[in-house]
Amino acid sequence: MKIAIIAGTGFYNLPALAGNESETVENQYGTARITRGKWNGVEIIFLTRHGQDHSVPPSAINYRANIQALKDLSVNYIIAINVVGGVDKTLLPGDLQLMSDFIDFTSGRENTFFDGLQPHGVTHVDMLNCYDKEIKRALLASAKKLDIPLRDGGVYAGFNGPRFETPAEITFAALAGATVVGMTGCPEVSLAKEAELKYASLALVVNPAAGLSELPITLDEISDVLKKASSKVIEIIEGALSEL
Numbered sequence: 001m002k003i004a005i006i007a008g009t010g011f012y013n014l015p016a017l018a019g020n021e022s023e024t025v026e027n028q029y030g031t032a033r034i035t036r037g038k039w040n041g042v043e044i045i046f047l048t049r050h051g052q053d054h055s056v057p058p059s060a061i062n063y064r065a066n067i068q069a070l071k072d073l074s075v076n077y078i079i080a081i082n083v084v085g086g087v088d089k090t091l092l093p094g095d096l097q098l099m100s101d102f103i104d105f106t107s108g109r110e111n112t113f114f115d116g117l118q119p120h121g122v123t124h125v126d127m128l129n130c131y132d133k134e135i136k137r138a139l140l141a142s143a144k145k146l147d148i149p150l151r152d153g154g155v156y157a158g159f160n161g162p163r164f165e166t167p168a169e170i171t172f173a174a175l176a177g178a179t180v181v182g183m184t185g186c187p188e189v190s191l192a193k194e195a196e197l198k199y200a201s202l203a204l205v206v207n208p209a210a211g212l213s214e215l216p217i218t219l220d221e222i223s224d225v226l227k228k229a230s231s232k233v234i235e236i237i238e239g240a241l242s243e244l
Contacts, residue, residue: 058183142239158186167211
């Protein structure tokens with residue numbers, strides 16, 4: 001079995017893969033930077049969206065190259081870590097939620113493998129259950145054993161970034177049913193579905209979304225929550241490996 005872990009802000013390496021060299025893999029969509037290793041006997045492919053120095057903005061990430069690389073490497077499961085703002089007012093900084101659906105408000109991104117250039121023409125892919133139930137069950141079971149609260153049923157609203165959203169945009173997303181907001185979950189999830197890869201997203205809330213607090217969103221605030229809560233994410237994933 002081979003499991004991929006895709007991570008973003010605050011998750012630039014996995015302690016279990018410390019000392020392993022990263023490498024560049026190429027495909028028809030570009031290049032992806034990965035690190036291979038083993039975690040509790042499970043083969044892991046680790047991919048950090050923004051690069052190890054956080055130099056790639058959300059809208060410039062080559063999502064197609066990343067997902068194609070994981071498919072070419074015969075990955076069985078993808079566990080995505082998403083650092084998000086809370087749209088649901090009951091979600092507090094440090095809370096964790098599994099995604100069940102998404103709303104893609106991004107624009108200008110290469111968001112499909114089926115761009116009309118294939119010999120067989122355009123393919124229309126169903127997006128029902130785009131977040132894999134099997135992976136979600138494993139993550140929920142791990143969190144329960146660890147006594148770490150983990151909510152299910154989240155709806156991810158994807159915006160371009162790198163700027164934070166406006167209060168009006170958050171109000172709009174909330175009216176559409178979003179519970180969290182982020183910049184990297186789309187089109188990653190839909191591309192994984194198109195590629196027939198099992199994918200789940202574990203979201204870490206690091207701040208109330210714009211307009212839900214009287215205070216501005218700051219990187220210091222986000223970094224502080226990441227320092228305090230990122231270990232919970234790693235523990236849950238570690239426990240889910242044996243469940244899977």
